[in-house]
Amino acid sequence: MNMTAAQAIVECMKRETINQVFCVPGESYLPVLDALYDEPTIRVISTRHEGGAAFMAEGYAKAALKPGVVLATRGVGATNLSIGVHTAYQDSTPMVVFLGQVHSKFRGREGFQEVDLDQFFKPISKWAVEVKDPERIPEIVQRAFRIAKSGRPGPVIVSLPEDILPVEREMSFGPVIQRPKPAPSETETNQVKQLLANATSPLIIAGGGIKLAKAEELLVGFAERFTIPVMTAFRRHDVFPNNHPMYAGHLGLGTSKKILQLVQDADVILALGTRLSEVTTQDYTLINNDQKLIHIDIEHDIIGKVYPPCLGIISDLYEALEMLQRIKVMPSWSVWAGKCNATYREVSDIPPSEDDVINKHIIHMLANKLPKESLLTNDAGNFAGWLHAFYPFTEKHTYVGPTSGAMGYGMPAALGAKLAYPSKIVVSLSGDGGFMMTVQELETAVRESIPIIALVFNNNMYGTIRMHQEIHYPKRVMATDLGTVSFVDLAVSIGAVGYQVDSLSQFESALDQALMSQKPTVIEIRTDKEQISVSSTITQLRNR
Structure with missing residues (x-):
């Protein structure tokens, strides 16, 4: 034509x-x-x-x-x-x-x-x-x-x-091809069977390849059939239900040492659709040479890029899990899986107390108030530590986060996610530093009628960098303090809805109104500089 x-x-x-x-x-x-x-x-x-x-x-x-x-x-x-x-x-x-x-x-x-x-x-x-x-x-x-x-x-x-x-x-157009989906060979499937047959404490690390292959249900079935515990790779929380008895935690920034110890206690690791990134592997230190690594990924360049596997398989994860479902292995690892799940619940199922900072209370409230199929996005920053540690992702397609750690990501990504799932409630979480990097897209949300809820945790500083600054150069604060911004006034000035909250009761009221609204809404949460991360205050960092 x-x-x-x-x-x-x-x-x-x-x-x-x-x-x-x-x-x-x-x-x-x-x-x-x-x-x-x-x-x-x-x-x-x-x-x-x-x-x-x-x-x-x-x-x-x-x-x-x-x-x-x-x-x-x-x-x-x-x-x-x-x-x-x-x-x-x-x-x-x-x-x-x-x-x-x-x-x-x-x-x-x-x-x-x-x-x-x-x-x-x-x-x-x-x-x-x-x-x-x-x-x-x-x-x-x-x-x-x-x-x-x-x-x-x-x-x-x-x-x-x-x-x-x-x-x-x-112009001459060719056919639109389907995404190629290679599968494991029979020989490779038998090798997996043999490695599992000799395992005493196997562990799955599941990454974004599961989501891309639409293999979430197959992963659940595989974990249940063989009672193998599952951890999710950095910012891939929703590839496995966090309330499942086979779930063992998330490998990311600030992961509990008890969960990291479980990885080191595993004798066979099945890395499924993950590139075993720097953050997932805790600066490439998490897996050791005594462990047997089975690495399955659709991209040949990924296999062996970080850790040399005992067995590397190039496969689409849906096809791989379908094949692996059919193997017959006698051992049951229910005691080991129970230990892993109990450890995860010990460090994550901690209800907030009166002494906890507002961040933890808010994550707990989001978990209780949002419909389970709601989709959350986050920006880069320490505030995300509370989300990663305490929010249970129980349904697939409920999380979008940047493994690249890019600031300014959360709110624009939420707009894109809302356009993909118009019927879902979409909530973005940002710090004041990251939010201001792409705040102009709030006008895009208003003009295009994309009703998201944007939470801004405001401590008037670049918190993550301040944390590292206090670790390496205590009390020598440089370039990390930020000025005062009225995010409420900013939101209202371009036609969005804005709230500023200092307490949990104020946040609950603002969230309830935002959930009923069909307008882009900003909820600014004023937070204390002192509680700089989930586990540390500025004073504690300086004293160390």
Whole structure:
């Protein structure tokens, strides 16, 4: 069919069933915006900053389990959204980024806003390409979507010189392929059986590959059948129900030493769909050479990247768990699993006391008041420690968090997640530092009628950095104190609802009203600087 290169890009989106696109508009890709004008099935969300657009697309992709799409202009827009690309890369999130580029005749002359985009993004993307022939748009864009969602998902960058977009050509489209799903061989399945047959204390570490494969129910069935305890990798809480008797905790920042000891007590570890990141493995120290590691992942580069496995299997996790369900192993590890679950409950099922800081009370209240299928997102910061330690994720698709640790992520990601699940209550948790990095997207929420609830834990400082500062340079406070911001006034000024709370009763009232509202709502929670983390105060850090 005859169409412009810009129209061909939109046609590729339609074939991939893309119905949400995030952008900051730019003159370098106006023909694409014009083509989107004629496509009623795709909603274009214009944001206030490219970083916010990329976080929204990443949060949408994590929730919807389909590629997030972002558009931005040339070097200035591209560099602004690079934080979201890096997050998608580290978090294994499918994303396709279309970037307007300077005119082909101006390339290499340091044209206006020129950056060599494919080379700029190459280290933090699965593939980065610049299209030079308009007739190849269908081939390259369809390949971009295929790469983004196949194997270990991730971001793909497509650079579009502005002169090719309005060019009309006869376009030819290929089929939309299904995501490849390799399975373990019979030999590999028998090897797993043999390793488990000789195990005394096996343990599963489950990562994002479970969610991407939609294998949550299979993982529960596998754990139940063989009574093997399950821990979740960093910020992958919702891949296994936290109230299940086989659950043994979350491996992240500030994980209890008692839970870490369980990992070290295991003799066989099944790492399922996890890259065994620095945080999950506590700075790559958690697993030792005496343990037998079975590592199953869809991406061959992941296996052996951190720890050499006793057995490495390249497989989709749904296919792997289906195969492993059929093996027959005589040992039962119910006593070991019971010990692991009891340890987890000992450190997490602690109701807040009057002496506890408001953060813990609020997490406890969220767990009791929010519907179980509600979806939570979080920003980077120490405030998230209370969420990770005390909020029970009991349903799948209820959590979206940045394993990259990017500040400014929580609220925009919540907007993307809400667009993926309009019927769910979506709550974001942020510190005042991170919230201010993308606060402008609150206006996007108002303009686009995306009703999320944004909690802001305000202690007027960059708390995580202050904690490390006090550990390494006690009392020498530098660059971590922040000024006073009225988040209520800020919210109200752009049409959102705002509350400021100092007590649990005030928070409960604000939350009740927010749950009944259909407007974006900000609840500012004023917190004490002294309680700088779940386990320590500033005074305690200084005394150490």
